Amino acid sequence: xxxxxxxxxxxxxxxxxxxxxxxxSAMAVLEDGGNAFDAAVAAGFVLHVVEPHLNGPGGEVPIxxxxxxGEVRVLCGQGPAPAGATVEHYRSLGLDLVPGTGPLAAAVxxxxxxxxxxxxxxxxxxxxxxxxxAIGYAxxxxxxxxxxxxxxxxVRALFETEWPSSADIYLKDGKSPQPGELLRNRxxxxxxxxxxxxxxxxxxxxVGQIEAARKIWxxxxxxxxxxxxAGRPTMDTSGEHHTGTLTAADLxxxxxxxxxxxxxxxxxxxxxxxxxxxxxxxxxxQLALLPAELPAYGSADYVHLLIEGxxxxxxxxxAWYGDAEEVPLHALLSDEYNKERRALIGxxxxxxxxxxxxxxxxxALSAQALAVxxxxxxxxxxxxxxxxxxxxxxxxxxxxxxxxxxxDIVDRWGNMVAATPSGGWLQSNxxxxxxxFPLGTRLQMAWLDDGLPNSLTPxxxxxxxxSPSLALRDGVPVMAFGTPxxxxxxxxxxxxxxxVALRPSVRGGVDLQGAIDAPNWHNDSFPGxxxxxxxxxxxxxxxxxxxxxxxxxxxxxxxxVTVGDAWSEGRLCAVARDPxxxxxxxxxxxxxxxxxxxxx
Numbered sequence: 001x002x003x004x005x006x007x008x009x010x011x012x013x014x015x016x017x018x019x020x021x022x023x024x025s026a027m028a029v030l031e032d033g034g035n036a037f038d039a040a041v042a043a044g045f046v047l048h049v050v051e052p053h054l055n056g057p058g059g060e061v062p063i064x065x066x067x068x069x070g071e072v073r074v075l076c077g078q079g080p081a082p083a084g085a086t087v088e089h090y091r092s093l094g095l096d097l098v099p100g101t102g103p104l105a106a107a108v109x110x111x112x113x114x115x116x117x118x119x120x121x122x123x124x125x126x127x128x129x130x131x132x133x134a135i136g137y138a139x140x141x142x143x144x145x146x147x148x149x150x151x152x153x154x155v156r157a158l159f160e161t162e163w164p165s166s167a168d169i170y171l172k173d174g175k176s177p178q179p180g181e182l183l184r185n186r187x188x189x190x191x192x193x194x195x196x197x198x199x200x201x202x203x204x205x206x207v208g209q210i211e212a213a214r215k216i217w218x219x220x221x222x223x224x225x226x227x228x229x230a231g232r233p234t235m236d237t238s239g240e241h242h243t244g245t246l247t248a249a250d251l252x253x254x255x256x257x258x259x260x261x262x263x264x265x266x267x268x269x270x271x272x273x274x275x276x277x278x279x280x281x282x283x284x285x286q287l288a289l290l291p292a293e294l295p296a297y298g299s300a301d302y303v304h305l306l307i308e309g310x311x312x313x314x315x316x317x318x319a320w321y322g323d324a325e326e327v328p329l330h331a332l333l334s335d336e337y338n339k340e341r342r343a344l345i346g347x348x349x350x351x352x353x354x355x356x357x358x359x360x361x362x363x364a365l366s367a368q369a370l371a372v373x374x375x376x377x378x379x380x381x382x383x384x385x386x387x388x389x390x391x392x393x394x395x396x397x398x399x400x401x402x403x404x405x406x407x408d409i410v411d412r413w414g415n416m417v418a419a420t421p422s423g424g425w426l427q428s429n430x431x432x433x434x435x436x437f438p439l440g441t442r443l444q445m446a447w448l449d450d451g452l453p454n455s456l457t458p459x460x461x462x463x464x465x466x467s468p469s470l471a472l473r474d475g476v477p478v479m480a481f482g483t484p485x486x487x488x489x490x491x492x493x494x495x496x497x498x499x500v501a502l503r504p505s506v507r508g509g510v511d512l513q514g515a516i517d518a519p520n521w522h523n524d525s526f527p528g529x530x531x532x533x534x535x536x537x538x539x540x541x542x543x544x545x546x547x548x549x550x551x552x553x554x555x556x557x558x559x560x561v562t563v564g565d566a567w568s569e570g571r572l573c574a575v576a577r578d579p580x581x582x583x584x585x586x587x588x589x590x591x592x593x594x595x596x597x598x599x600x
Contacts, residue, residue, distance in 0.1 A: 004590040005597075007505075007513040014586035014599035015039060016573035017407040018054070018484060021142060022046040023588070025133040026409055027598045029125065036415040037065065037122040038130060040407055041115045044421050045134035045192075047405045048111075048437065049185060050142050052170075052426045053151040053394075054403045054484065057188075058226070059423025059440045060110040062274045064261060064470040066477035067122060068414035072470055074259045074274045076461075077114025078442070079107045080323075083458045084245035087448050090456065095238060097368065098444045098456065100531030101397065101428055102236025103229065103244025105441035107462060111421055112217050114256040120210045122415075127209050128196050138436070139189035141182030145594050148183065148426075152176040154394045155427050162235040163430035166438070170426055188436030191222065214255075223251045225434040234430060237397045237531055244439070261470070264288060264333055269501060270472040276320070276327025276453075279529070280467040283490040283497075285313035288338040289345075297502050298518075300553035306498075307523050307540055307559065308345040310491055312354060314526035319355035319363035322446075322453030323461040331358030349558035351537040353526060366447040366454075369527040372535040394427050404466065404484035408575040410584050416577065418468035418480035420489075444531045465529050469493055473579075479510065481574035483589070487529050488522040492570040495520055500574075512574045512587035519546040520569035536560070543569040567591045575599075 008014060013030035017023045025046045026039035034042075040063070048056050055061075061077035085107075090098060099105050119130060152159070152170045159167040169185055170177060177183040195213055198220070202212035216222055230244035261272035264284035271287065273280030289309040295301035320327055331337055337358050344354060353373035355363035365373075404422035409415075423440035431438050445463050446456035454463045467489045468482040479500070483492050499515035521542040527535045540559045542551060544566040555561050571592050576585040586597035 003513040003517045005513055005587070007511060008586045008597050008599050009509070010584050010600045011412060011582055012600045013409070013411045014575045014584045014597065015043070015407070015409050016575050016586045016588045016595070016597040017043055017047070018405045018571055018573060018592070018595045019047060019050050020594060020596035021050050021137065022407060023596045023598045026407065028133070029130065030411060034125045035123065035413060036409040036411040036417050037118050038125040039409050039411070040417045040419055041119045041123060042130040042133050043407045043409070044111070044115050044419060045131055046137060047407065047421055049134050049137045049188065050144070051405050053148050054425065055405045055421040056424030056426070056437045057112050058109045058429070058437050059421060059425070060107070060442055060464065060466065061114050061419055061421040062278060062464065062466050062468055063114060063118060063417060063419040064272055064274070064468045064480070065118070065122065066416040066470055072261055072272050072472070072477065074261050075114055075118055075256060076259055076274070077110040077256050078277065078461045078464050078466070079110035079254055080459050080461050081107055081443055081446065081456055082245040082247060082250040084247065085443060085456055085458055087450055087456050089245065090448050093242065096448060097531055097533065098446060098448065099236035099238045099242070100444050101441055102234045102242055103232070103246065103429060103439060104236060104242045105443045106230060106244050106246055106429065106439040107442045108246065108250050108254045109226070109424065109440060110256060111424070113214055116210050116214045117256045120207055126206050127199055127213055131192050131196060135189050135192050138185040138192070141184040143180055144177040144183040146179050149176040149178055151394055151427055154396060158235070158397065165431040165433040166426060168433070169431055169436065185436050187433070191435045194221070218251045219248070222435060223248060225432050226251065226439065229430070229432040229439060262329055267501065268473060270475065271497070272470040272472065273467065276329055277323040277461045278464050278467055279317055279321060279490055281321070281329055281332065282313045282317050283467070283469065283494050284333055285316060286310055286490070286494045288333050289313065289342050291342065294502070298547070298550070300550045303521065303550055304554060304557055305345065306495065308350060310494070310523060311350055311525045312341050312344060312356070315353050315355040318353065318369055318527055319365055320358070320453055322455070322463045324455045324457040325453040327453060328358045328361060347557060349538050351525065351558070353535070364452055366449040366452055368447065368533055372527045372533060373537070375537065404486065406468070406482040406484060406571070406573045408480040408482065408573050410480065410575045410577050414577060416470065416477050416480050416575070418470050418482050420466040420468045420482050422466050445529045463529070465489055467493070469497070471497065476579045477577070478579065479574060479576040481572060483570055483572040485570065487524070488570070491522045492520055492572060496572050496574070509578050509583060509585055510576050512576060512585055516572045516574065516587050516589050519543055521546065522569060541569070543567065571595055573597070
């Protein structure tokens, strides 16, 4: 079977990420004796530098980890809404939605503390060891991918007129970052150098220095600069200047924490995801909706089945997922519930939003979601097209969807980790001038309606699209995977997983690269997670390469099919380990021209 690249195989260590510099930095840590968790932290901080349009230190990261011989855990790097982020406050400002940019959309930044917690509890390297790669690329420069400059050009007027601290880095001498030229972020390098120096002054041991770094972030010079920035009136997608709600107390009181994963067993596999505060269980629901006998892989029947199952899962995501209310995952994944839901999948495409009633509960949707689903005029955003390969689609006011990174690592000892860093994008908020990075905007995913699972609630996490995955066979971790792509993440990952599970491998083991390269698709038949929360009923976007007869039959069934460019759907990464042989595998997505797997 032809693939764009081979599935890498070896026994020492494997890394896959959305940028080659992050992958190689992680591999360098493995070569230096570090484990998968050390390597993941190094890669995460490099991704902040080389994909600033896709993630940053002011953003968030959910992590799924499987220590060799230990239990699978989710490390939550999604910060909550600040104490002052109430529905009443936002409504008092005349807002119906949380803005897509600016400090009003900023949750407590979660990525830094999550990476530090992972390093402290499961790593072996020092703070300086893992940060040296990011410091080097920020200080000495790196050749940026094309999309960095393209994103900056989209928001050039905003930077020049409203966000001068961002222009100082990303419009140097009035010029946006160019491929083949060096892009430097010296304020960020200085931030990390000062952090390391202060941490090393505070403690002599590895753990002590990591703990000192966490306190510097939450209470020291970094926290002080973040709070100052949140208090600066900033132009956002509402067209007005607003200050944020983040305070010193919000930063000091929150820490990343561990949770048990949400799981579902399917044909000998166990899929592990973050809980209902993320969209992760939507992948589990899509598997639960599958019949015992599947149509032929890649057929029109197969694609139709997955599209319709996804619509039902995403409707449930809208009605039931969030951190403000208990999510009834047990009922949502039960055989009885999914038998009822499966019966809703007919021969024709559904254009409705159809949440279910798990355990007899009554679904609740926001007024905005109901209006979007009903197709009322005035909802949607012509400047934000349907997202493709996980790269940002950015409006001139910075409104963004689908901006994320991913990294997967497995080491020679069998440690495995999947992480999906995102938020804190260069187009989301002005750069904090003292620090070199912007705040995040994850609060845009919470509703300004009371009484919903995803209502904006102080101290509660906004529902996130970030959704790393880890799979077990017969109770043993065998595969870590994930992708950027906002609302598409658990669509593309479902298709990838089934391609791995259903198709034979050429080389033995799992065919990661073949599953990544297979033609992909997504639908937008549910309210989007990003401002302005649009919905396109019946829509399906497929990439050129999907069989034309399949496309034709989907249209006959009532799907509104758009054929996108070749290699336009998904940016998947994956690593695997065969517990019988110890052989490690890795693959990365050719779409986007920057993801790479490395290993030996």
